[in-house]
Amino acid sequence: MIVPEGPATVDEVCSHLRRRRERGKDFSIIVVSEGATVSGVESMDAGTSLDAFGHVRLDRRAIGEVLGRAIEEKTGFETRVTVLGHLQRGGTPSAFDRVLATRLGVAAVDYIHEGRFGYMPALSGQKIVPVKIADAVATNRTVDLELLDIARIFY
Known part of the structure; x- marks a missing residue:
């Protein structure tokens, strides 16, 4: 990788x-x-x-x-x-993926009805929570180097 x-x-x-x-x-x-x-x-x-x-x-x-x-x-x-x-x-979505997509979609529509613009639904633990879009895109997410080192053990 x-x-x-x-x-x-x-x-x-x-x-x-x-x-x-x-x-x-x-x-x-x-x-x-x-x-x-x-x-x-x-x-x-x-x-x-x-x-x-x-x-x-x-x-x-x-x-x-x-x-x-x-x-x-x-x-x-x-x-x-x-x-x-x-x-x-x-790949093919799992049952979890399908349910999560539905939950996220419902939350997004709820935010619109509430006039809560500039937010996106996100999964935090097991809960759907609003996250400011500006916060979500403020920084680049990177791969955890420790996890990368662990993955490299196998090749």
């Missing part, structure tokens, strides 16, 4: 792949976040395309494609890049 919070280099990625190959693992799946950077490779659109809010359009960077080519060049290993769309990322 390559995420913005855990920077990587193309050499580290290639070394990891070589170690797996030496242990008899002839396959690997590398998951690269759109916002991730990999030292040693340059994304196709290095920040020149901006969205309506002035943020870099991550979908134009093609970081997976660029990394795949770099891996092939440095290791000789065949790579296949797949860019997942929103449908593939989500």
Whole structure:
């Protein structure tokens, strides 16, 4: 997994792949976040395309494609890049997901009827609570590095 919070280099990625190959693992799946950077490779659109809010359009960077080519060049290993769309990322909703969506929708309509604009419903514990939208978007949420280290144990 390559995420913005855990920077990587193309050499580290290639070394990891070589170690797996030496242990008899002839396959690997590398998951690269759109916002991730990999030292040693340059994304196709290095920040020149901006969205309506002035943020870099991550979908134009093609970081997976660029990394795949770099891996092939440095290791000789065949790579296949797949860019997942929103449908593939989500999966089939569970019963919990469906009930939660209903609860959130009901709360959103209630907020409108109450004239409580600028708020969004959120799950806190088991309760639906109003959260100011400005507060929700004030900071970027990041991956907990401790959890990332734990996840890396398995690959």
